[in-house]
Amino acid sequence: MKNRKFFKWSIWLLAALFYFYEFILRVSPSVMVNELMQSFNITASGVGVLAAFYLYSYAPMQLPVGVLMDHFGIKKVLSWASIICGCGAIIFAFSNQYSYAAIGRFLIGVGSSFAFIAIVYVSTNWFSEKKSGFLIGIANSLAMFGAFAGTGPLSNLVQTFGYKKVIAFFGFVGLIIGFLVFFIFKLDTKEEKKDVSHHREKLLKNIILVGSNKYIWINGIVALLLYVTTTAFGGLWGQSFIEKAYNVSKDVSGYAVSMIFFGWLFGGPIVGFLSDMINDRKKTIRVAFVLTILFLVPVIYFPHFHIYIVYFLLFLVGFFSSAELLCFSVAIKLANNNAKATAAAFTNFLISCGDALVQPLVGFLLDLNWKGTLLDGIRNYSVLDYQKAITVLPAALILGFILIFFLKENNSLNKN
Template identity: 30%
Template sequence: MTVGLFVWGFGALFYLLGFFHRVAPAVITSELMRDFQISAAALGNLSAFYFYSYVFMQVPTGILADRWGPRRLLTAGALIASVGAVIFALAPTFGWAGVGRFLIGGSVAVAFVGLLKVAVGWFAPNRFALVSGLALFFGIVGAVFAGPPLRILVDHFGWRSVVLFSAVTTLLVGAGTWLFVRDYPHEKGYLDFSNPPSHAKQKPGSGILADLIEVFTYRNTILLFLIPGGMVGCVLTFSGLWGVPYLATVHGTSPAVAATLTSLLLVAWAVGGPFFGWLSDRLGNRKSLYVAGCGISVIGWIVIVMVNGLSLVSLSVVLWVTGFASGSMIISFAFVKESVPVRLSGTVSGVVNMGVMTGPMILQPAVGWVLDRMWAGDIASGVRVYSIDAYRSGFALMLAWITLSFVLLFFTRETGCRQTVE
């Protein structure tokens, strides 16, 4: 277990850095809009460049994880991510900034699926949901660093210097991954939890396209592709881009306080992920627990977006409960892994993670588009200011998707925490 955590930890550090880049634009919205002279819609697209490539890479990543193993994927991803971070930090124009974000997103796309594939090799099957939750925890620690700590560092050193430092850190993580990570315990002289050839061996005559088509023949794959996108889309659209200016407008908070509140949402998400993963494994249930978590999240987002006059204490409590309940989305990965043949675990993990990231990829620029459509012409310090009604209209898109997620959960097929397809 200790050696497994050490090996798995390098991928977890890479995932942490990827999450840092994912939500960093939320804290530096003013700097980005000012430096590149862009509107809310353009800022939403700049942030979403990360998700465009991230989503595109999920299925190839899952397939390659099944066929090549996670070590090479994680190492290559870290190296390319460091290059993307350098381009973003030095970008003289909006176009170059987009290129940097695109490279970062596409390269860190391998992190989560690689982590899940390492978990298949290095941990017992009854630990999979818990380890998936711990992966989310590491990722959100990165997101928390992209909150108040990033704001403090940016105030002292500027956003470009901080992003350059993250590039160096990512490069070091990539080097450590190549040196210390192995795909299976036997490569370090330990006994395997499962027989590696059974995971690596493909069905006779199968190919990449055939594998992809096959995973979609299982009902849970389709549903669990759509469901987590609504939950994660809400969390990352709010905490990763539009929550800070929304809280400043609606509740009159400073950027630092608003960043703290959005980080609270992320911390709760980080705690909720391992908890729901552990509880799901312990109870031997996926569906009911997921339905409960998603239902609480729907109610929480309605309160956050639509209820007037919340005190900061009340708002903090609602953000915490909503974030914690949103951690139930981590059940998706164990749920879907048990719904398809084991040899396709990487492929189906990539498919579901593609659905996860489709949420923020669509919602971040969509909310920005609505904000620009409803902009009344107000400007402060060279940055557009949007009304409460504009924010609520934009966030209505979030509410619609997460409500759909809740409804679709009732159509999933329970696995009982057992591999239902061999």
């Protein structure tokens, strides 16, 4: 009994650690934009595409990960996911060619795609129902700490040791997590593998069912339009913009964008609680769009604030952007009883697809507005260049606010 309890908590801790770890790798390109341009002799468009290679694998993997988890079991899936993630980071770190670095980011996305499902799987299958929700929430908070660590603190490490050494170190961390899972976690072989044929048939049927529901599409697009500010600004372009616009160091700008993820950490539970209080998901999401725009626009177009004011504004951007999580509740309510999990996975798939498009789009717009100046051999983008390119983010928020009005009116959306 004691051994089982030890292994149960050990695997949860390792799954939570992997979730924390993959978020560091997910947002890491944001603190090394100039270094990547210099290392691979690429433009902002190239950096955007390179960062998005993570999403090119992560997005499509959202649909089959549950089936793979059921078939192979948590031990094999989590250990191999960690090892694949670590190998991808090592390939990225030691790459001297753009194509190899892209392969590395692609592999990181493959491994990372299992992180959230792994923590849900362990929390719900190995712990009581009373504990599972709390444990998933704690793990999500750790993931946000990972995003926080992958911006400000990681920027310090990159400035001190260089991005190659830092990412290589995290690559070996991934290998260690994978081997720890493999050797520590012991399951009965009967639990380890299941018949997957009926899961595969059910998955295809549910995908068709969910994909034919236009309101699930609208809800998913609303979610991605609210979330892209977090990934495109907080996860890639925000640091270099703030460094240029506010004339601060990379470390300071890194900590500024990390406030977005800090805002998510607090906003997730508080916004969810407020939504329950007013008993209206749509109204909460609508207000969140308005407030996110209200606090993001001054940071982008009026770069004259003290940096601590910027910290506070970006914290509020993250806080209210966390209302994106409510879209998963809406998706589940819109789906049929036998396709609720698929609806949530499909929503996450749409969000990831949106991220994969918007991150390189901002880079493309930067290159489109570039005036031809160079600094240390790489393209030097002005504050105005950044402002024009990042305009896509407020535009996305406005579009999302409008789309909310086309979402199906349903009293069930206002209940948990």
